[in-house]
């Protein structure tokens with residue numbers, strides 16, 4: 241796992257620092273988008289500035305993205321391969337469960353295709369709420 245993340249970092253011209261690896265392991269291992277608080281709780285020791293810069297550089301390089309940003313905090317999730325430093329291409333939905341309050345990156349059954357006449361659309365974000373799979377069962 242950490243080897244894989246080290247490779248991803250090298251791929252994007254980022255040094256594989258322990259902090260970056262650790263943050264990626266936390267975000268990548270969760271199975272849902274991870275809040276800043278959750279990241280902080282999972283780090284052994286860190287300083288806020290380094291963590292902030294780490295999240296910023298990982299976002300800039302298209303390795304992670306902000307899944308949600310609201311009054312409860314910022315949530316981060318891993319990007320897929322097609323994201324780059326210039327462009328984040330997400331065709332998924334950010335879903336918040338009303339019961340457990342987890343945030344998920346979910347792919348809809350049918351790929352979203354949004355077009356606006358006369359405009360060049362480069363990206364869009366869809367936020368949805370409801371009840372997640374594990375809370376339903």
Ligand SMILES: [Zn+2]
Pocket residue numbers: 302303304305319320323324327328329330
């Ligand atoms: Zn992305």
Ligand SMILES: [Zn+2]
Pocket residue numbers: 337338339340341342371372373374375
């Ligand atoms: Zn839930």
Ligand SMILES: [Zn+2]
Pocket residue numbers: 305306307317330332333334344345346
């Ligand atoms: Zn997402």
